[in-house]
Amino acid sequence: MTALTQRTIDVIRKNEGSLLANWTANLDATGVSRDARVSLTEIEAQTREFMRLLASNARAGDTSISGNDWSETRTFLERLSRSRALQGLDSQSTASFIFSLKRPLFDLLQAEYASEPADLAPQVWAVSELLDALGMHTIRTFQKSREEVIARQQEELLELSTPVVKLWDGVLALPMIGTLDSQRTQVVMESLLQRIVETGAEIAIIDITGVPTVDTLVAQHLLKTVTAIRLMGADAIISGVRPQIAQTIVHLGIDLQGIVTKANLAGALELALKRTGFAVSKAN
């Protein structure tokens, strides 16, 4: 097991300023600091903070970063990769933040140990191991933060399930959005039926403007829902049938005869109002 010597740590501490300058130059060369999502001042603050932590936390004879000495550095890196994950940066740019410090450090060691090449190799190895460990730590945290983001988005998608809205007395509308052939559809349709019972609505409009594809499974869901709505004594209107969807339904051979369909929601509402005995007129 190779370990950092006091001499290496001293030379790092002594050259903090030049290391920082070289590191920033290196970050710039690899394009890490040119990403618009991370401001230059932010990167400068981060590099300065990391250099300070590295110089003060490094102990002779120690390359493991799991100890107490490194807890401050670990917290800093966790915060860094978390903020980058949230900003939507990839793991590569996050990891290269640490890895681009390698060259300046190696150059420094090379100059320091120029006359003792036998001592150089173990020290380069030790520094490399240390930076690898720190880099891996950022990637691990990055991954974890990303997974948290994905988990949150999945929950948000479930929350997104379309609401049943009341358009008028006795008229409900269900604006469907996205994929209509999932489990979610079943849930949404059931909630529509439930709302019909609760409100005693006479007409339910299912709007499929936001549904990109209507295939046989989607049609089957729609047909079943319309049948269920009728069994409950209400009427159903399907609106938002765009020209390309209409042509596709014809070719598929789906029989929608007996189901009232409209090209848009406005047409459906107009019909619904007429059926419930309302007339809309312009006020003078």
Added chain:
Amino acid sequence: MDGSQPISIEQDVVLARQTVRRLAIECGLRLVDQTKLITAASELARNTVIYGGGGHMDWEFVEEGTRRGLRLVFRDEGPGIADMKLAMTDGWTSGGGLGLGLTGAKRLVDEFSLESTPGVGTRVTICKWN
């Protein structure tokens, strides 16, 4: 073939539709033809999952003279179709669907071919020209 993607679970049907949408736009198909091809692909991809137990969708751009087209192949190693004539009958289904998937898909595209060997698998090839 220009590309391929697996179709193993229900969610893959959605991904297959998105891929076909992207390819159809790239191919220069009109909106109506895009929608027809996507719908046909949706039917066949779902068949691959439900009846074939999962498989793949391959695609390639084809050219003939001045016209361009998109060819899609849906293949699985499932139980296969025992009675092809019955399978190509409107309204017949071995599952719980409307029984219009295969025949409907055929009507939505310009070229359609169905090969199936019981115990070996099924392969459906469709093509839409612009």
